[in-house]
Amino acid sequence: MLKILKYSFYDLMRSRWSYVYFLFYLLLGFVLLFLNNDVNKAVITLMNIIIVLTPLIGTIFGVMYYYNSKEFTELLLAQPINRSKIFMGQYLGISISLTLSLVLGLGIPFVLYGLFKSTAIFNFSLLLVVGSFLNFIFVALSYNIALSTENKIKGFGYAILMWLFLAVIYDGIFLISLVMFNEYPLDKFSLVATMFNPIDLSRILILLKLDISALLGYTGAVFRKFFGTNLGMVLSMLILVFWVLIPIVRMNFKLRKKDF
């Protein structure tokens, strides 16, 4: 598996898109720091971008890599290697290279700006951790979709729809249901509903660590009570881990019966 990972990683690290992605974050980091002149504020703006962008890029890279390397995967399948090792290697290769683009691209400007002397270091690290989780989650989800869909165009469409659903539509449904069931106590419901969407979970996890959660009102207080504690933090991280593991398990299950 490590050998496959190594070469997938090399291949991606040399692709133009990894650099574009890296440079984008580098530029974003510098521009935000220059405009805000304040690490804390920059972290907040950055969160809004990362929460939407990393899932999108992870999704697109995942499906694209799967379909583009299809013939090569067939060559690997004819080698004496276990099937699941090939795909796990590719999956980790993509996820790690994307995570590296994110961490280095944002890390460099913030470190240069004096992150280590700032109080925002914890928030910033949390942002990077959550961003990395989102990379691993969405690459795994998109790999699942690609594995289940023979047709490239359909696979691409489904993957984008999945992203759109989790990034936008889910929130819409969530909000509508909050308005509709206004008369009932909804704090438990909203807490649980957040868990079923990794993007929402990440957003709230970061928001509550930042000092803007006072804006959130009563439900905010319930959330604060939950996520603000160490237990809540550990629990939400654990749920993010599940969001990575469950697609991986399904991937391996699917692989056992798949024809190439």
Added chain:
Amino acid sequence: MIQFKNLHKRFGKLVVLDGLDLNIKKGGIFAVLGPNGSGKTTLIKCLLGMVIPQKGDIFYNDKSVLKKWNYRNELNYLPQIANFPPNLSVLELIQMVKNLRPKESNEQELIDLFGLNDSLNKKLGNLSGGTKQKVNLVLTFMFDSNLIILDEPTTGLDPISLIHLKELIQKEKAKGKTILITTHIMSFVNEVADEIVFILDGKIYFKGTIGELKKQTNNNDLEHAIANLISKQYA
């Protein structure tokens, strides 16, 4: 050496292999022929473990291959379409495949044979189709295995490389290896194959030497003999 026993494979409603039985003994060149969509590639992919049959079993050296992967170290496979990671160089790709197989390899000899020395450091994405096919051939022939499977090996090759390929196949045959080839180019079959396996509707329709086929169909020309076999089915 290889036994397919009562092999069934369906893709949705489409029945590709329908209770196929086939025995291939050790040594010699076997051409697997059949019209488009007759199940040639599916048969080979079943043997490689890439396609999982619904029913039946496959034995390689008397051991079942289903759900195993170790046996693949004992065979070389040339896939139909050569498409490699575009950002790796030829040399890196060769190193990688070598890395994946714990086996001796003689890639330098093959690189010289196909004149790939100038392309070694080029990225695979920048190579022409024919050159990719040559790289594909190097990857297939560089290991010493008893079974060699070639899926449409002549695609995109120039005449000189084609001659080299034929020589290579004969050389491997002389070492007592078993070679399975699928192709649509009858002159190629005529030149290299010892035996023909003809698949139609998911079953073995004919198995025997070229001479036997010509005799059975009353045709002196291989191309017409094969066409005869196919048209009989359509009639």
